[in-house]
Amino acid sequence: MVKFLISIAGRFIVLSLALMGIWLLLSGYFDKTTLLVFGIFSALFCAWLTLHMGILDDDSVPLSVMPGIFFYWLWLFIEIGKSNFTVAMKVWSPKMSLSPQMIRVKARQVSDSGKATFANSITLTPGTVSVDLLGEDILIHALTEDLADVGAIEDMGRKVCRVEGTRHEKAQGKAEQGGGT
Amino acid sequence: MIMFVVATIAVIVAIVIALARAILGPSLYDRVLAGNAVGTKTILLLGLMGFLTGRPEFLDIALLYALMNFIATIAILKFFAYRTMSPQMRDMSPRLGNGNHDGGADG
Amino acid sequence: MDNVIHYASLFLFAAGSFFVITGALGLLRFPDFYTRMHASGVTDTLGADLILWGMILQADGDWLxxxxxxxIxxxxxxxxxxxxxSIAHAAWVGGLNPLLGKELKHHDIAPDRDETKAPVEMPGGEEQNKGGAA
Known part of the structure; x- marks a missing residue:
């Protein structure tokens, strides 16, 4: 089942179904035959365009990060809530005691989308913004010394690696399967 | 209903404050950042107006505005980086970086 | 049950409004561009999310x-x-220097504008290279 899902045909079917679902949700019409036919047609057409452009891979249909990424998002939401309070307190305090810092953190993710997820998570957490990505280093601007906590940020990076790691094993499994047949 | 009114007023006040930052500057990037913040708040305002007037169709417009706000920010940054929208035209324009695009003097 | 939903959404709207105002105020109060970015992040994440969750509770179970x-x-x-x-990166490669440290001193650490790597790393850099080759 999993092997079928990460094949090209599996990805095509999943992408088409997802696009049809989005069409149904955004239009809200379930009984107008013409609209449904047009919806199915355009979903299939978009999936075919993706296939034709050769971008129907794990970046456009990220199936293999699927179970892990939701737990990561849940954890990320809690982190965002916590650091929001810190920044809000800085805004409302009468004498703003800021001490902005520039720090560098290693991004050890393998794929580009993993690196992008890590950098976006840093930016999404208020108080830290990723300013530049040079090879393996992410340059971060932090609002205070407390927020410029390299350990905590690297912990976030490890979590991204773990989500990506499951994905990496599955990609290898796919390669072996392709070699065997 | 009263909570929608309160939230709408809060969002409008926030938009006015962000507009003050957009006018005060001082650098170009402050203005772009303030514009982006106004866009985010406009999405919220559109949703709230939809609930306030009992016409949730406004949410579709809010969704579109979210798309447009993102693309507009990227387009403005690209324009100020290259001083032109089309990369081909750039070869005809003077050397990149002649413009005083780090702000301060503009405005 | 209706009362619980009512008060929960009341709380979410109040907290969301507070954070939206906080973000805007930070955008006005903070000393330089790089610190203002963080304030704008407060509105983008927690403020917007709380108000949207409040609207979800008020949607009366209309799942569309x-x-x-x-x-959204x-x-x-x-x-x-x-x-x-991308705004932060544009400012950084554009040579806008940040204020750092407790005293908010001006540090001259941003890369120089005339450095050749600056334009290449901007968004849309690939397209530009393609245009140059054509």
Whole structure:
């Protein structure tokens, strides 16, 4: 089942179904035959365009990060809530005691989308913004010394690696399967 | 209903404050950042107006505005980086970086 | 049950309004561009999310509305860090220097504008190279 899902045909079917679902949700019409036919047609057409452009891979249909990424998002939401309070307190305090810092953190993710997820998570957490990505280093601007906590940020990076790691094993499994047949 | 009114007023006040930052500057990037913040708040305002007037169709417009706000920010940054929208035209324009695009003097 | 939903959404709207105002005020109060970015992040994440969750509770179980609100929330989650990062990156390669340290001193550490790597790393750099080759 999993092997079928990460094949090209599996990805095509999943992408088409997802696009049809989005069409149904955004239009809200379930009984107008013409609209449904047009919806199915355009979903299939978009999936075919993706296939034709050769971008129907794990970046456009990220199936293999699927179970892990939701737990990561849940954890990320809690982190965002916590650091929001810190920044809000800085805004409302009468004498703003800021001490902005520039720090560098290693991004050890393998794929580009993993690196992008890590950098976006840093930016999404208020108080830290990723300013530049040079090879393996992410340059971060932090609002205070407390927020410029390299350990905590690297912990976030490890979590991204773990989500990506499951994905990496599955990609290898796919390669072996392709070699065997 | 009263909570929608309160939230709408809060969002409008926030938009006015962000507009003050957009006018005060001082650098170009402050203005772009303030514009982006106004866009985010406009999405919220559109949703709230939809609930306030009992016409949730406004949410579709809010969704579109979210798309447009993102693309507009990227387009403005690209324009100020290259001083032109089309990369081909750039070869005809003077050397990149002649413009005083780090702000301060503009405005 | 209705009362619980009513008070929960009242709380969410109040907290969301507070954070939206906080973000805007920070945008006005903070000393330089790089610190203002963080303030704008407060509005983009917690302020917007709390107000959208309040609207979800007020949607009366109309699941089409709930789906649209969730899509807006997901979209904000994906686009707001990208636009914040691209503004910050443009300012950084554009040579805007940050204020650092407790005394908020001006540090001359941003890369020089005339450095050749600056234009290449801007968004849309690939297209530009393609245009140059054509």
């Amino acid at each position: 509305l709930i789906a649209k609100l969730l899509i 929330m997901l979209f904000l989650m994906f686009t707001s860090p990208v636009s914040t990062h």
